[in-house]
Amino acid sequence: LAKTTQPISMDSYEGQEVNITCSHNNIATNDYITWYQQFPSQGPRFIIQGYKTKVTNEVASLFIPADRKSSTLSLPRVSLSDTAVYYCLVGDRDNTDKLIFGTGTRLQVFP
Amino acid sequence: GAVVSQHPSRVICKSGTSVKIECRSLDFQATTMFWYRQFPKQSLMLMATSNEGSKATYEQGVEKDKFLINHASLTLSTLTVTSAHPEDSSFYICSASRGLATETQYFGPGTRLLVL
Numbered sequence: 001l002a003k004t005t006q007p008i009s010m011d012s013y014e015g016q017e018v019n020i021t022c023s024h025n026n027i028a029t030n031d032y033i034t035w036y037q038q039f040p041s042q043g044p045r046f047i048i049q050g051y052k053t054k055v056t057n058e059v060a061s062l063f064i065p066a067d068r069k070s071s072t073l074s075l076p077r078v079s080l081s082d083t084a085v086y087y088c089l090v091g092d093r094d095n096t097d098k099l100i101f102g103t104g105t106r107l108q109v110f111p
Numbered sequence: 112g113a114v115v116s117q118h119p120s121r122v123i124c125k126s127g128t129s130v131k132i133e134c135r136s137l138d139f140q141a142t143t144m145f146w147y148r149q150f151p152k153q154s155l156m157l158m159a160t161s162n163e164g165s166k167a168t169y170e171q172g173v174e175k176d177k178f179l180i181n182h183a184s185l186t187l188s189t190l191t192v193t194s195a196h197p198e199d200s201s202f203y204i205c206s207a208s209r210g211l212a213t214e215t216q217y218f219g220p221g222t223r224l225l226v227l
Binding site for chain 2: 034036041042043044045046049087098099100101102103104
């Protein structure tokens with residue numbers, strides 16, 4: 001299972017764009033990259049998933065370079081409610097394989 | 112769609128007693144369910160993987176006789192913490208997967224266990 005490395009924490013202000021980068025040097029050919037968001041005392045919530053290039057949904061964008069050894073989650077115009085821990089995970093897409101959570105990135109958004 | 116529930120949301124018990132936590136996929140059939148434990152300000156730690164109708168696969172360091180997992184149907188998995196002790200106090204989270212190529216794992220809201 002590919003290990004992921006993220007910054008421990010990040011600070012931002014409301015209205016700014018936040019980019020959180022994740023390193024996954026040992027990603028396998030069949031692996032997809034998935035990002036989850038977790039608020040205190042809640043289960044993680046799916047944000048976005050991608051394999052290569054760029055993926056965008058109503059919440060975020062995910063940028064994946066050609067070598068796929070890293071990925072960047074982009075949150076446009078964050079608000080206070082985006083304060084949470086963000087986890088980057090790498091795993092086989094059918095997701096019957098286990099997911100191993102890294103440390104995650106604790107994002108704090110200030111007014 | 113793809114909602115996972117857990118019951119109870121929080122439980123307080125005395126040391127030495129057993130506690131059962133239920134994880135249900137409400138609107139889909141989950142071929143695989145996972146159980147995690149999370150201590151304050153730490154990441155989720157995978158405890159075990161359970162497939163419907165078969166024995167759970169436990170991660171290294173997780174006592175299978177202490178954390179009993181039953182995945183009796185495609186919509187229900189249970190985690191029983193036997194002879195609970197204060198060090199078992201934690202946030203327990205389950206997730207479920209349909210096992211389809213376009214699917215991610217869906218997480219439950221978690222169960223806060225406090226052992227006195």
